[in-house]
Amino acid sequence: xxxxxxxxxxxxxxxxxxxxxxxxxxxxxxxxxxxxxxxxxxxxxxxxxxxxxxxxxxxxxxxxxxxxxxxxxxxxxxxxxxxxxxxxxxxxxxxxxxxxxxxxxxxxxxxxxxxxxxxxxxxxxxxxxxxxxxxxxxxxxxxxxxxxxxxxxxxxxxxxxxxxxxxxxxxxxxxxxxxxxxxxxxxxxxxxxxxxxxxxxxxxxxxxxxxxxxxxxxxxxxxxxxxxxxxxxxxxxxxxxxxxxxxxxxxxxxxxxxxxxxxxxxxxxx
Amino acid sequence: xxxxxxxxxxxxxxxxxxxxxxxxxxxxxxxxxxxxxxxxxxxxxxxxxxxxxxxxxxxxxxxxxxxxxxxxxxxxxxxxxxxxxxxxxxxxxxxxxxxxxxxxxxxxxxxxxxxxxxxxxxxxxxxxxxxxxxxxxxxxxxxxxxxxxxxxxxxxxxxxxxxxxxxxxxxxxxxxxxxxxxxxxxxxxxxxxxxxxxxxxxxxxxxxxxxxxxxxxxxxxxxxxxxxxxxxxxxxxxxxxxxxxxxxxxxxxxxxxxxxxxxxxxxxxx
Numbered sequence: 001x002x003x004x005x006x007x008x009x010x011x012x013x014x015x016x017x018x019x020x021x022x023x024x025x026x027x028x029x030x031x032x033x034x035x036x037x038x039x040x041x042x043x044x045x046x047x048x049x050x051x052x053x054x055x056x057x058x059x060x061x062x063x064x065x066x067x068x069x070x071x072x073x074x075x076x077x078x079x080x081x082x083x084x085x086x087x088x089x090x091x092x093x094x095x096x097x098x099x100x101x102x103x104x105x106x107x108x109x110x111x112x113x114x115x116x117x118x119x120x121x122x123x124x125x126x127x128x129x130x131x132x133x134x135x136x137x138x139x140x141x142x143x144x145x146x147x148x149x150x151x152x153x154x155x156x157x158x159x160x161x162x163x164x165x166x167x168x169x170x171x172x173x174x175x176x177x178x179x180x181x182x183x184x185x186x187x188x189x190x191x192x193x194x195x196x197x198x199x200x201x202x203x204x205x206x207x208x209x210x211x212x213x214x215x216x217x218x219x220x221x222x223x224x225x226x227x228x229x230x231x232x233x234x235x236x237x238x239x240x241x242x243x244x245x246x247x248x249x250x251x252x253x254x255x256x257x258x259x260x261x262x263x264x265x266x267x268x269x270x
Numbered sequence: 271x272x273x274x275x276x277x278x279x280x281x282x283x284x285x286x287x288x289x290x291x292x293x294x295x296x297x298x299x300x301x302x303x304x305x306x307x308x309x310x311x312x313x314x315x316x317x318x319x320x321x322x323x324x325x326x327x328x329x330x331x332x333x334x335x336x337x338x339x340x341x342x343x344x345x346x347x348x349x350x351x352x353x354x355x356x357x358x359x360x361x362x363x364x365x366x367x368x369x370x371x372x373x374x375x376x377x378x379x380x381x382x383x384x385x386x387x388x389x390x391x392x393x394x395x396x397x398x399x400x401x402x403x404x405x406x407x408x409x410x411x412x413x414x415x416x417x418x419x420x421x422x423x424x425x426x427x428x429x430x431x432x433x434x435x436x437x438x439x440x441x442x443x444x445x446x447x448x449x450x451x452x453x454x455x456x457x458x459x460x461x462x463x464x465x466x467x468x469x470x471x472x473x474x475x476x477x478x479x480x481x482x483x484x485x486x487x488x489x490x491x492x493x494x495x496x497x498x499x500x501x502x503x504x505x506x507x508x509x510x511x512x513x514x515x516x517x518x519x520x521x522x523x524x525x526x527x528x529x530x531x532x533x534x535x536x537x538x539x540x
Contacts, residue, residue: 014490017310018457018510019300021492023293026315030289040287042322045296045313048490052312075469076491077476161493187288199345206347220284221346222291223431240288 005038005065005182010056011045012071012081013160025070025158025165032173034189036182037242038066048072053084061089061152066176068169071160073146081157082149086133089152093131133157141171148172185242190251193233194260198223201235204257208250217241217250233261275308275335275452280326281315282341282351283430295340295428295435302443304459306452307512308336318342323354331359331422336446338439341430343416351427352419356403359422364404403427411441418442455512460521462530463503468493474527475507478520487511487520503531 009029015021026043033040041064046052053072060067072081086093130146132138138147148168149157156172158165177183194201198221209219220238237254241247255262279299285291296313303310311334316322323342330337342351356363400416402408408417418438419427426442428435447453464471468491479489490508507524511517525532 011313014488014510015492015508016296017300017313018459019297019302019304019310020459020490020508022297026286027289027292030287032289034289040289041317043281043287043313043315047311074491074493076472077479078488078490189288189290202346209347218284218348220290220348221344222285223344238285238290240284 005180006063007033007038007040007066007068008060008064009040009043010053010060010067010069011043011160012048012053012069013045014047014078016045016071017047024162025160028162028166029068029169032169034187036173036177037184037186038182048078048080050080050084050087053081054088057085057155058088061155065154067155068158069155070158070165073157073159082131082133085151085155085157089133089155091133091135091151094134095130139168139172139175141168144168187240187242188244188247190239190247190265191263192237192239192251192255192258192260193235193263194237194258195234196258196260198235201237201258205237205254208253208257212246212250215241215243215246217243217246219250219254275450276333277303277308277310277336277338278330278334279310279313280323280330280337280339281313281430282318282323282339283315284317284348286315286341287317293340294432295430298432298436299338299439302439304457306443306447307454307456308452318348318350320350320354320357323351324358327355327425328358331425335424337425338428339425340428340435343427343429352401352403355421355425355427359403359425361403361405361421363401365400409438409442409445411438414438457510457512458514458517460509460517460535461533462507462509462521462525462528463505463533464507464528464530465504466528466530468505471505471507471528475524478523478527482516482520485511485513485516487513487516489520489524 009026011023011026013021016023023045030040042060044056044060046056048071057067057069069081069085072079083093085091132147132149133151137150139150140147144164144167146159146164151157158168201221205219205221209217212219218240220240222236222238224232224234224236237258237260239247239251239254241250251262254260279296281293281296283291286293293315300310312330314326314330316326318341327337327339339351339355342349353363355361402417402419403421407420409420410417414434414437416429416434421427428438471491475489475491479487482489488510490510492506492508494502494504494506507528507530509517509521509524511520521532524530
């Protein structure tokens with residue numbers, strides 16, 4: 001088995017901390033990383049504050065294989081991610097995007113027809129968005145003029161807008177997977193539902209977890225409350241691992257021990 | 271003005287990091303804290319891992335006025351929050367809940383009728399849930415036998431299930447607000463929508479933000495993409511502060527500068 005790659009996500013945004021916005025980028029990326037077999041170890045939500053950004057990305061870059069930041073790369077005064085990350089790693093800020101792309105390709109979704117792209121007037125604020133940390137690697141997504149910028153070899157700077165966040169990563173992750181050999185041993189999850197309570201199944205689960213812990217099998221137990229009100233089950237037990245036959249074997253053992261129902265695999269997986 | 275109280279949230283759960291579950295407790299609590307005028311400074315999502323839990327809660331308890339943890343207090347093997355936090359602060363684990371409540375009150379939502387509560391069989395696993403860190407303060411919520419347990423004076427241990435997380439805090443936060451004088455100077459947010467792009471309004475926003483930054487006014491700018499496709503606006507600008515007349519004044523100034531529409535205040539606020 002190849003050594004497991006680890007990842008962390010840094011969500012940069014006052015709007016998440018003030019409750020204005022529900023973060024959904026974490027859940028979307030967590031699913032992608034799970035399918036690639038990358039172990040997402042930590043997520044931190046921090047304010048649009050230079051000191052917070054610097055402390056967090058430096059620590060994460062040192063600790064995990066991949067770091068993904070979300071938010072703060074727009075053209076307004078509260079968008080300080082590029083400058084803060086540049087400072088964190090001793091980079092300068094340079095007009096790299098503008099230099100690497102023809103002016104004609106500097107476009108944005110049309111206001112009247114969001115499905116199409118229109119040329120944008122280059123204001124001083126928009127030029128600020130084109131100022132990327134240097135040295136860095138810029139990965140362009142078709143149809144978007146702001147690149148996914150990678151600093152210090154593993155810090156991936158992404159926008160907070162979910163549609164752009166997802167578009168950039170959907171384009172980039174397959175290349176990353178190919179480069180680093182990810183996805184050859186993805187995580188695999190099975191679920192067993194039961195109407196018995198957590199307190200009643202806990203001892204059986206503990207025994208099975210103890211038996212298989214050394215094989216990299218992780219058993220989780222999640223009461224659903226509310227959910228079984230609508231005809232669902234009371235507790236959902238999950239089995240996660242990379243060894244498919246072993247996950248299936250543990251799943252069967254749990255189903256028998258707790259009188260549970262093994263859920264069919266879902267397509268698409270999520 | 272009273273000094274601002276700060277808070278941090280620690281979400282404990284492999285199911286969030288693996289993408290199985292979308293965290294919603296953060297957004298719900300962030301809104302409550304905003305209304306109480308408490309400054310939520312940081313959210314961290316960590317695995318069900320003792321070392322991670324200890325490092326995180328000790329650091330947060332030292333740094334912020336209030337810490338809220340979510341998850342890992344059920345009766346199964348993967349629920350290690352009580353024990354880990356006890357270890358973090360040199361507490362023991364004792365049968366405090368069982369000792370403080372009559373056995374007849376140890377109940378759970380009925381399986382056949384989730385609206386009602388039924389007596390629970392005390393298994394060894396359930397007794398483990400009754401083992402709380404000591405010393406700590408236990409706050410009981412009517413209808414729930416697991417208390418909100420507070421360790422080291424400011425670490426609030428909550429379940430991950432949103433319904434229980436919310437029920438406990440809805441019961442507890444008014445008492446906390448009363449004790450600490452919270453809510454007398456809540457945060458106040460106004461929103462201005464515009465169809466002009468972020469790049470076009472950035473310079474005006476920067477000038478206004480610079481003018482009012484010393485007065486505790488925070489201006490945020492959030493492109494909506496997708497949203498304006500369905501008839502919404504292109505950018506939402508927010509003004510947040512504690513001084514209501516000043517927030518209104520800045521809101522008007524921005525609306526005039528960027529040709530924006532001031533949104534009516536919403537009831538309920540969120």
